[in-house]
Amino acid sequence: MTYCVGLKIRAGLVLLSDTRTNAGIDNIARYRKMFIFEEPGERVFVMMTAGNLGITQDVVTRIETGVKRARVDPDVESVLNCESLYRAAQIVGEAMLEVQKRDRAHIEAQGSAADATVIVAGQRRGGELRLFEIYSAGNFIEASEDTPFLQIGEHKYGKPILDRVIKPDTTMEEAIKAALVSMDSTLRSNLSVGMPLDMAVIDVDTYHARTQRIEYDHPQFRQISDSWANALREAFNGLPSVNI
Amino acid sequence: MTYCVGLKIRAGLVLLSDTRTNAGIDNIARYRKMFIFEEPGERVFVMMTAGNLGITQDVVTRIETGVKRARVDPDVESVLNCESLYRAAQIVGEAMLEVQKRDRAHIEAQGSAADATVIVAGQRRGGELRLFEIYSAGNFIEASEDTPFLQIGEHKYGKPILDRVIKPDTTMEEAIKAALVSMDSTLRSNLSVGMPLDMAVIDVDTYHARTQRIEYDHPQFRQISDSWANALREAFNGLPSVNI
Numbered sequence: 201m202t203y204c205v206g207l208k209i210r211a212g213l214v215l216l217s218d219t220r221t222n223a224g225i226d227n228i229a230r231y232r233k234m235f236i237f238e239e240p241g242e243r244v245f246v247m248m249t250a251g252n253l254g255i256t257q258d259v260v261t262r263i264e265t266g267v268k269r270a271r272v273d274p275d276v277e278s279v280l281n282c283e284s285l286y287r288a289a290q291i292v293g294e295a296m297l298e299v300q301k302r303d304r305a306h307i308e309a310q311g312s313a314a315d316a317t318v319i320v321a322g323q324r325r326g327g328e329l330r331l332f333e334i335y336s337a338g339n340f341i342e343a344s345e346d347t348p349f350l351q352i353g354e355h356k357y358g359k360p361i362l363d364r365v366i367k368p369d370t371t372m373e374e375a376i377k378a379a380l381v382s383m384d385s386t387l388r389s390n391l392s393v394g395m396p397l398d399m400a401v402i403d404v405d406t407y408h409a410r411t412q413r414i415e416y417d418h419p420q421f422r423q424i425s426d427s428w429a430n431a432l433r434e435a436f437n438g439l440p441s442v443n444i
Numbered sequence: 445m446t447y448c449v450g451l452k453i454r455a456g457l458v459l460l461s462d463t464r465t466n467a468g469i470d471n472i473a474r475y476r477k478m479f480i481f482e483e484p485g486e487r488v489f490v491m492m493t494a495g496n497l498g499i500t501q502d503v504v505t506r507i508e509t510g511v512k513r514a515r516v517d518p519d520v521e522s523v524l525n526c527e528s529l530y531r532a533a534q535i536v537g538e539a540m541l542e543v544q545k546r547d548r549a550h551i552e553a554q555g556s557a558a559d560a561t562v563i564v565a566g567q568r569r570g571g572e573l574r575l576f577e578i579y580s581a582g583n584f585i586e587a588s589e590d591t592p593f594l595q596i597g598e599h600k601y602g603k604p605i606l607d608r609v610i611k612p613d614t615t616m617e618e619a620i621k622a623a624l625v626s627m628d629s630t631l632r633s634n635l636s637v638g639m640p641l642d643m644a645v646i647d648v649d650t651y652h653a654r655t656q657r658i659e660y661d662h663p664q665f666r667q668i669s670d671s672w673a674n675a676l677r678e679a680f681n682g683l684p685s686v687n688i
Contacts, residue, residue, distance in 0.1 A: 356600030360629040383606040399686045412688045420686045435675030442664040444645045444656045
């Protein structure tokens with residue numbers, strides 16, 4: 201499986217993905233699930249993928265190819281030159297639908313699942329921060345003030361902390377910590393999600409993603425993980441008793 | 445859906461279930477999912493159910509009928525007079541398999557899911573504390589020192605806190621709190637799990653379950669829920685910052 205989470209707050213976007221993939225529990229591999237496209241000073245566009253790896257790799261390849269072709273021929277529409285982030289999400293949805301139409305029946309005939317989802321996020325100069333989740337059918341939903349985060353893959357373990365912490369006015373510092381704590385809870389409870397992690401942070405109106413690959417021995421992630429374990433322990437010990 | 449959790453520590457057993465059932469999100473009802481059988485001073489046996497309600501109600505009815513018949517005719521084997529808790533788990537598994545054999549194909553032909561799981565737990569005089577999870581196929585697994593808890597239904601939201609806290613030497617007081625915190629996280633993140641709750645606490649070698657129905661305004665549960673929310677908030681605020 202996979203766990204990817206995207207947070208949209210007023211201060212920017214925080215995107216975090218793991219790198220574990222598996223076809224059965226005895227066939228585990230490491231693949232990047234975060235893909236970043238930038239037109240410096242103009243637009244940043246990030247994709248994170250979950251689900252059938254053959255499907256998502258093909259979708260990403262189509263988006264990458266579109267961007268490369270558009271650099272040579274500006275008449276080609278790509279996620280970096282299209283009129284809006286909304287249109288960029290549509291382009292990803294169209295790629296998803298084409299791949300699903302070609303492969304889905306064949307994959308399912310083999311007894312495998314063809315489902316795939318993609319979180320796309322970014323900002324263009326003159327536009328707002330946007331965060332979308334694209335489904336296998338090519339349609340999508342967008343994060344809002346009421347629902348300022350989207351998750352794909354193994355989303356349940358890491359949801360409670362996001363439910364409690366993430367609001368539109370959460371600071372960037374808090375959002376980064378919340379994403380890491382959400383991932384830490386998932387890593388501890390589900391073997392199909394694994395290190396290293398890829399993080400991208402997009403401050404509003406910068407059109408640029410600061411990125412970091414977080415390996416197992418990343419000192420700040422270790423500190424977050426250990427501090428959270430200790431703090432939870434203390435919080436738990438401080439709870440009142442219940443008489444049953 | 446449902447969330448039921450059973451903890452087995454050296455000091456005893458803690459069992460907690462919600463009461464929400466739904467057939468689609470517009471058809472929500474309240475059903476007890478915890479069923480307690482006792483032979484005072486000799487044996488206590490608790491069942492908690494998840495999955496297809498028609499299936500689980502039939503399984504519970506068969507177990508109840510067996511207990512009633514055995515009270516009249518001691519030659520009838522029931523979960524309260526059989527030779528061991530292991531055998532009692534088998535009896536539940538056999539009931540599950542019979543109901544599945546009769547109903548499963550018909551249920552699936554209607555496009556519904558027939559899956560069901562049952563947590564069974566208890567102790568007989570002269571035996572150990574036992575905690576089992578019975579599957580749709582009638583087979584089962586048992587909790588161990590390495591895995592001292594079992595969950596059925598919406599298990600993911602509430603697993604991280606159990607992974608961190610529950611060990612064989614956890615105290616009864618801590619186990620009760622951990623079960624309630626695990627349920628609280630699930631209630632907050634998943635609408636298909638709902639109040640009130642049923643809790644049963646079995647101290648080792650007492651052959652008796654102390655029980656409590658926990659309604660929404662239960663003062664101690666509210667205190668746990670509010671204290672945990674505040675403590676998590678504080679724990680989160682105390683985490684170190686991460687530079688990305």
